[in-house]
Amino acid sequence: MDTITNLTQDPAVQTILNRLPDHLAYFIDLAIAIQQIPAPTFAEGERAQFVQSRLQTLGLVDVYRDEMFNVYARLPGQTGAPPVIVSAHLDTVFAAATDLTVRREGHLVYGPGIGDNSLGVAGLLLLAELMVQLGTRPQRDIWFVANVCEEGLGDLRGMRAVVDRLDRNATAYIILEGGVYGHLFHKAIAVKRYRIEINTPGGHSWGNFGAPSAVHLLGRLIAAIDQITVPEKPRTSYNIGKIEGGTTVNSIAAQASLLLDCRSEDNGALADLLAQIQGVVNQLARSSEVQITMLPIGDRPAGQINENHPLVQLAAAALRASGCDHIHLNSGSTDANIPLSRGIPAVCVGLAQGHNAHRLDEYLDTTLLPAGMKQLLLLTLAAAEYKR
Ligand SMILES: [Zn+2]
Known part of the structure; x- marks a missing residue:
């Protein structure tokens, strides 16, 4: 049996997975709360503060912020094996004065920055919360990172600092981009x-x-x-x-x-x-x-892992287990460029379907959000070697 199937049959994991639909309203509200805090590239401080204080309430260790406003928190693993890093970028393409009013229509949420990347940051926080609830720690440490400077002229400065700071031997980076559920970015252009x-x-x-x-x-x-x-x-x-x-x-x-x-x-x-x-x-x-x-x-910088790399295989299996039957293996420019360019395995994954990213009429279809979260949880557990 493959790793992901094994995980879906673990009773403690099942309990968490079964409750995911109940978290939907909380999850969307959290994404909106994040979206309401302006965070143009180079001015992410206030949003970073919000994320840090949320992480501090969860009982993680090493919760801190560096001088650039990258926010870090660690869930200790059971062994000293190299860690898994899960990250989401804080910044948006929108200037501080942008009208951030949100409008909701059924499954749709309209608002600048809602999918890219308020949802990614909310997913990071929810993942941390669920990992703590799970009780049993994985073998590897998991770092939860909300980083700055992914958009515009940020030139991935935030992620460069994260990779410089954390373990060079990290086993995997899992990068969250809210609106791209069904896509796996494993080639950095x-x-x-x-x-x-x-x-x-x-x-x-x-x-x-x-x-x-x-x-x-x-x-x-x-x-x-x-x-x-x-x-x-x-x-x-x-x-x-x-x-x-x-x-x-x-x-x-x-x-x-x-x-x-x-x-x-x-x-x-x-x-x-x-x-x-x-x-x-x-x-x-x-x-x-x-x-x-x-x-x-x-x-x-460019870099890539190929389709047969264990991390891509795990990510694809996690997507399939979440109900996705059409997986897009992609190239792109994301925070994954930095670990990939340094030979560290990385994939960028999504949580729901976003539309019109980088436009004022950006919106998010939240229908697949429980599936997106299921995928993320399974992938993180597998990468961090969770065992019963
Ligand atoms: Zn983004």
Whole structure:
């Protein structure tokens, strides 16, 4: 009998699993309570404080916060074997002033950040609570971590600090992303990000007509990047996510900039794309009056474990045991990039079905939440080697 089937037949585990549907209302309320606390990347402090105080009530050990506001708590195992780390990112893409009002319609919960990643953080807290209720400790320590800086320009700083701090020999990282139930991310794609800034002398729109404009050049740069074709396999992408620049309507712009995000499943394909973009930049910068700088602002390393890795197999078995018959094995850029890039097994899993992530009209379908939690509990128990 496989590990997951064994676990589902353990009476103590069964008791916990059978009660999962009863926790649904509590679970959703907890996710909403977390969602109501603004937590833009680099300003996660208040949400971190909330999570820390919840963890402190559960009877875990080593509950603390580091200087970046990553929150840690440990459930001691029965042996000194390397630990399992379960984590969820605290931060959201939404600015502090965003209207976080929640609207509920049956199984649906609408609210910015509800699935990504308030639900992940709530799942982390509920998992910790259920593990304590279970009574019998697994063989391995489990660290529960709510980390900062997964989104935007955070560049996975939070997870880098977590992996630096915790055991280098950790047996597994289980990363929670609220809205992606049914998906298993086990391949971390490489991401490189740049701020490209154009500077010219500028001038008067009439008096200096013909002088180089940073805004006009930025437009040409964007159009040229937009013409670049990238391979479908290995999957490769680019996005100009933000532009800024200029002074006023009757000034030739002296300054303009953009933020660029480039991704690939393959480091070589990513390097090819970046070389093409660099070529476009060099073309535009030929005039001595034009300065273009390409400043790296993000570098997420690639790494992966394959489909046959025991952790992927366990995660897939846990998903199947929770009733999921269509499992998506995926590549992506998540907190799992950091452990995977350092050779530590990691998977990123979901808890329910989220929609419109990173948009103000984000919403969550909570129907599969008990299944999502069942999957997480079984996977964590298996990874931490729970035995009767
Ligand atoms: Zn997320």
